[in-house]
Amino acid sequence: MGMTGKVGQVDAAVRERLLTAALELFNTKGYASTSVREIVAAAGVTKPVLYYYFGSKEGIYLELMKGCHATFEEVVSRLATFQGKSSERVIQFCEGIFDGVVANLPVVRLIYAIYYGPPQGAPHFDFDQYFERMVEIVGAIVEEGTAKGELRQADVKVVTWAFIGTLNTAMEEQLCHKEPRISRETMVRILNLIVQGIAAA
């Protein structure tokens, strides 16, 4: 029993080392230019170890993508349960996604590089589902808020994208700037201002 536990831990540690090494190489050299040889060298293991756990370079990439998506779903499920005024719930949701992105910058960077970058031969992964899910959740909160009379009667899609546009831009600032022009605090101030409106009362 003790032995099995220890082997399990060793397994998990080796797996994790391979994933971390692959992610770093994919980000610094690009997915296409990274070889299995480089990944195993960086992780301090041999090729058969990578093949055993992940099957191939494609396999380790998809594992990174699935891991990121699982983390996202965890965060999102937690965030969807908040109570309170609809505008506060939307802002809390955006804060949670923002924190999730900041805690997982390397994998988000890789997603952006694959999404916007040149074709690199990476296997397909549906990145649009991230935004679709966020639009779905924020949309549901907005709909509830409108029904309760907390939010202005307006097209749910339009209201939802007003929030999501700010979240999206704040996230992107964290990805690409050593000194992001939008901090978490600034994002929250923007979102609050959107709720209140920009026109003088």
Add this chain to the structure above:
Amino acid sequence: MGMTGKVGQVDAAVRERLLTAALELFNTKGYASTSVREIVAAAGVTKPVLYYYFGSKEGIYLELMKGCHATFEEVVSRLATFQGKSSERVIQFCEGIFDGVVANLPVVRLIYAIYYGPPQGAPHFDFDQYFERMVEIVGAIVEEGTAKGELRQADVKVVTWAFIGTLNTAMEEQLCHKEPRISRETMVRILNLIVQGIAAA
């Protein structure tokens, strides 16, 4: 004189054909994977013709980047002269930038691929200046609008990014989606809603 004019036209046409071929190859294969040989073959000229006009692959890339920036500056100078209420001026500005992006999608796609993509060895070009300039212009309109009492007293940066975040997200939707989730019309509706506020009156 007539001859010189004709030669000038031929020159311009060849130059344009090389730029178009390079842009298409950089977008479909990636900058790093595109060779001078492929560019000249696609443009129907010989290597010395490319070297004559642009010096190198780096040279033709920088010419594309400078051309895009020059177009942007033209558009931006025109947009900055609009008169009217500050919120209308901001919205007109966003419409103009949106139209400029849609009219120049291939080069904007290349910029995104270089900015977010893996390192491809492309020579440095300062992409941040695009956003800095937009923030500068929208910021100036917001400041004026606040001074005139048209806009709520609030941090200029916060107000500016509320608008820019929507513009940014709308632009990105045009880049990556065959059926963008935000049309020009939806963008304008979002911006108007941000002006009015989302909270029920």
